[in-house]
Amino acid sequence: MDFLLLQLLIALLLLPSLGIERNSTDGIIHFQVGVVLDLNSPVGLIGLKCLSMAHSDFYSFHRNYTTKLVLHLWDSNETVIDAAGGVLDFLQNVEVDAIIGPQKSTQANFVMDLGDRARVPIISFSATSPSLIPRTPYFVQTAQSDADQVEGIASIVETFRWNQVVIIYEDTEYGNGIIPYLSNALQDVNTRVSYRSAFPKSATDDFICKELRNMMTMQTRVFVVHMSQRLGARLFLKSKELGMMSSGYAWIVTSGLTDLFNLMDLDVVEAMQGVLGVKPLIPKHKALDSFATRWNTMSLQVNGNIEQTEVSIFGLWAYDTLWALAMAAERVGNKKLNAIKNAVDSNSESPFSLGISNTGPKLLKEILRTRFQGLAGLFHLANGQLKQTPYQIVNVVGKSEREVGIWSPSRGISKEVILNVTSSYSISKENFRSIIWPGGSVIAPKGWEFPINGKKLRIGVSKKSGFNEFLKVVKDSQTNAAEVSGNFKEVFDSVMAALPYAVPYEYVIYPFENSDGSSAGSYNDLIYQVSLQEKYDAALGDITITANRSIYVDFTLPHAAGGVASVVPIKYEDANDKWTFLQPLTTELWLMSATFYIFTGLSIWILGKRIDTSCRDSPGQHAGMICYFPFFPGQGIEGNLICLVLVTWAFVASLLISTYTASLSSRLTVQRLQPAVTDVMKLIRSGDYIGCQEGSFLIDFLKRLGFEESKIRTYKSTDGCDEALTKGSSNGGISAYFDVLPHINILLTEFCGKYMIVGPTYRTGGFAFAFPKGSPLVADVSRAIIQLTENGTIVDIGQLNSSNSACAGPESAITPSSMTLQSFQVLFAITGCVTMSCLLVSLIMYIYKNRGFLQGISIFNVNIWSRIHALCGYFKQINLSSRSKAGDTKNQILELEEVG
Known part of the structure; x- marks a missing residue:
């Protein structure tokens, strides 16, 4: 056992390539960690x-x-x-197992490749640029990426309906990295970035003031600031000097500035009053409170009189980073020790031949899978960076930041953290606590103002010689000011007065013709001038919304209905025409009436042939009898059938006669009006000249319909249109005139009974006000148009014109059209069914009475034509019941057999 322990100690001493040293004094395995920081920065x-x-x-x-x-x-x-030099020194001389830092995103962007080559993890708790991930797996952000906060900022903008913002950022790796993500997030909520202002890190005060003055000339009053502490502090000091921290402005700062607010000087804090900021939400717990107490105690010992402040999120991320690295090092060290111990115990191979040359990959793997509850919240890495958490929305009031809301990626904005998993995403002003805006205002800024250069909103109005019934523009010879009148001007004044704020504006003339009468422009030219914003900030007039124009400007909702129609001269029908008596009924109805008359006569002749002996006369007499037979009374059952047919036919005939009489009387007493041209396609095929208003969109519109441009003539007034329509296409005029419906109605009213509308009415977008692209006025003006339309202030131009018109229009003099067959279809069907039913009954009775003869001829083998001849001959007998006997019938059958 002692031998095995000795082998283990020798193995530990002989593994310097792992970066693990055995300290002879404390018996602890040491991991070498380099720390690269800017010690002159907060x-x-x-x-x-x-x-x-x-x-x-x-x-x-x-x-x-x-x-x-x-x-x-x-x-x-x-x-x-210097940051790169430190990393190289740690990798070559110290042979570190991991590096904490560097601090800035610019530094991290440069040195992360060094860590990748050396297979040593570089862990930064303060480099937050989104562009740093995922360039190399050996770079780890134990901080939330700046991209995590952009949706929260966009939600604030969306809540207050700001449709334009200016982004102010530092022109460094830290500042540029967030811009694509922030722009996309704002675009997702239909907010336009009207301007991007990049400040160099070394920007002078003159540069800052010049850039701020440039932004003051813009309409946008919402600014999103993403800068480091020092540059951000200078920006707000200059903004306050220039009056940009007053009422009407809105400022939003990212977490980099918000988190370090407590370190700002008092003059900077005073300049930032009313600013909104976002920063990661730090959940409250006992360990954090204990750390904050010790932090403030240590700060008090160093500085003497420092006030108690919140701990920076960067400090908490640094604290959690070291804990995570220490946990990962413990697991790596234990695994290596166990591997060596197992190798020694098994005596299967030398512990020196395990092939372990670097702890970097193992340490990186353990760091990425480390998960614990840290001071800043849950430490959980996803894709090499700290996982996104909710953000706190704060408002700078007095000397501190006041929480006014919480934003989370799944719940939106709320006054507090929502734990209910079933809650839906929500953004609303009611979800905020009270906010104090710049200038001490409690009313949310509308997000834009007119530039403070003293100019009013310039409204371009078209000055033309004709078609000015709805907007008349006259130039004052003394002041050169525009004197504007008409319905469109009244509508525009009402709409601007209905806005929830005052908008100063003035009318600026846009001439449609030069002093010599030549054309000086068109509505398309006016629209283009509005898009340039050099002379006009908006346009007013009978401006139709078109797809091409919407490329250059934004239109409000239409304040008057649109539509394109064509008018042609009226042609009066000649009441003394020799064929007038045929016109009350259509050709189809005349033919159907004649057919049924002959059919009814033929049916009565068939039904009455067994009664009237005159049926044996010549064929000419038979044809004559078919015409007058309906007027003869019948006898017996055939007579009843004849009466039924006659009654039905008499009912239909009486209705036809009544209708014919009424229509003919009307045609002989009232003049009938007809259009000279009835079809647009006929105009195209015949190559006739047509006309439209000068300067309008109708030339392109008519070309799309199929007219040649050489066949289109333009006119400046209704008098010119009247003269051209009177001449006609063959005499230097036109066959039809096209225009929008309001002007068409004016033409019909002015020349009452002379012209009429023909063909379809083509739908257009209607009349609207034009503003430059992205103008914040468009949405508010559109809402005002809806409001005034609903309460009846804005009356449709067509209704207004018709109510003031003294001419009822030519349509009132037009008589009803000719009666068509469709009006009498049911009646003809009834009389046809009754007649056919009577013929069927008569046929059945005949077959029943002569069944003997029919059975007799059916049993003989004769050809079909012989049988038909026999049937016709038998059918000619008039008094069959008195003259025919059984023997006669038998003789006829025998004769038929002989013939066969």
Whole structure:
């Protein structure tokens, strides 16, 4: 037994490549750990103190452990080169088993490849840039990634309905790493990043002021700040100097600034009043309270009069990091000792031939699977970084941060931590506690303001010579100001007055024509000018929403209905036409009436042939009798059937006669109006000229319908349209005029009874106000339009025009169209069924009375034509009951047999 123990001690002494040393004085296995920190920074000092406390606490609590971490400190002096030098020194000279640090994301980005080559885990509790993972498995973030907080920030923005934000960030690895994640999160809640402002780490005060003044000229008043403590403090001091920490502004800072708020100078704290911030939520428990007490006691001994403050999350992450590393080292050390002991006990192989050359991979594996309840919460690594936890939303009020909400990835925003697993995701202003905003305001900022350059919102209005019934623009010769009137102007004024805030604006003329009458622009040009925001901030007029225009600007909801229709001249029908008497009924109805008349006459002739002896006359006489037979009374059962057919036919005939008389009377007394052209496709096929309003979207619209551009003529006024329609396409005019419905109604009203609408009405987006892309006014103006539409303030343009119109329109003079066959289908079906039923009854009676003859001819072998000839001859006999006898019938049968 003593021999085996001796072999074990020798093996431990001869394994320096593991980085494990046997201390001859205390009998403990030592793991060498390098620590790379910036000792001139708050995070570095806090991290070092917490690592020292964690080292002392861990081994005081685990006195029976056979392993111990030996810490080697290196000051990186806040530079990448010094950090890399320290890592190289630890790997080459100290032969460390793990490295804690470096502190900054920029440093970690440079040195992580060194750890990967040496297969030594580099563990950072303060490098939080999302770009660092997963470049190498040997780099471990025992801190939450900055990407974990972006959804919480986006939820705040979404709650207060801010549709634009400005991102201000530090132009370093730490600052740039979060930008793609933050931009995507804001985009997911339909918020536009209107501007990104990158500040160099060495930015001067002049640079900061210049950039802030540039942002003051923008409409956006919501700023998300992601910076280190020193640069962030300077930013807020300058923001307060420039008046950007006043009412109407909203500031949100990320956890890097929020966590170190307690270390800010008082003047910086005063400048940050009203700021919202997010930071990882630290659950309250006894171990944390005990640590905080000892932390404040130690700080008091160092500084003398320091106030009690919360422990930085970076310090807690440093504390938990050392505990996790110590636990992992203990498991690695125990496994190696057990392997060596088993090898010695079995005497199967030398413990020196186990092939173990590096503890780095084993230590990394154990660190990644370590899980325990630390000071900062549950220590649980996922994909090489600390797993996401809820975030605390705080509000800077006075000298401290006040919690106003909790955000969690599964529950959204709430006033406290929600433990109910069935709760759904929720964001609402009611889920926040009271917030004090910059300037001491308790009302949430709307998120945007007009630039403070003294300019009003410039509303572009179109000045044109015609089609100005809804918006008339006149230029004041003395002041050059725009004098605007009309329904559209009244609607716009009402909408702007209905907004929950005041918006100063003025009307700026956009000319459609030059002084010589030539065209100076179009609605498309006006829309493009609005998108540039150089002369116009919005546009007002009879502007139709189109897909092409929506590429350049954002439209509000339509305030007036749209639609495109065409008008053509009216052609009056000649009441003295020689064929007028045929027009009351359609051709199909005339043919059907004649058919049923002949059918009824033929049916009556068949039913009455056994009574009237005149049926033996010539064929011409038979045809004449078919025409007048319906007027002869019948006798016996055949007479009853004839009466039934006659009554039914008389009912249908009387209705036809009544309808015909009424329609013919109307046509002879009232003029009938007809469109000169009835089909749009006919216009395209014939190559006729058509017209539309100058400067509108209708040229492209008509080209899509199939018209050639050379066949489209534009007009500036309704008078020009009237003149062109009067001339016609063959005389230098047009055959049809296309325009939006409000202007079509104006044309029909002005020239009452002269034109009429033909063809389909093509649907369009309607009239709306145009604003630049991303304008925050669009949503509020649209809501105001809905509100005023519902309460009746905004009346549809079509209704307004029709109510003021003195012309009832040409449609009122149009007589009903010709009666069609469809109107009499049921009546013809009834008379047809009655007639066929009577013929069937007569046929059955005939077959029953002459069954003997029919049976007789059926038994002889004669051809079919002979039988038909015999039947016809037999059918011609008029008084069969008085003249025919049994013998006669027998003789006819015998004759038929001889013929056969």
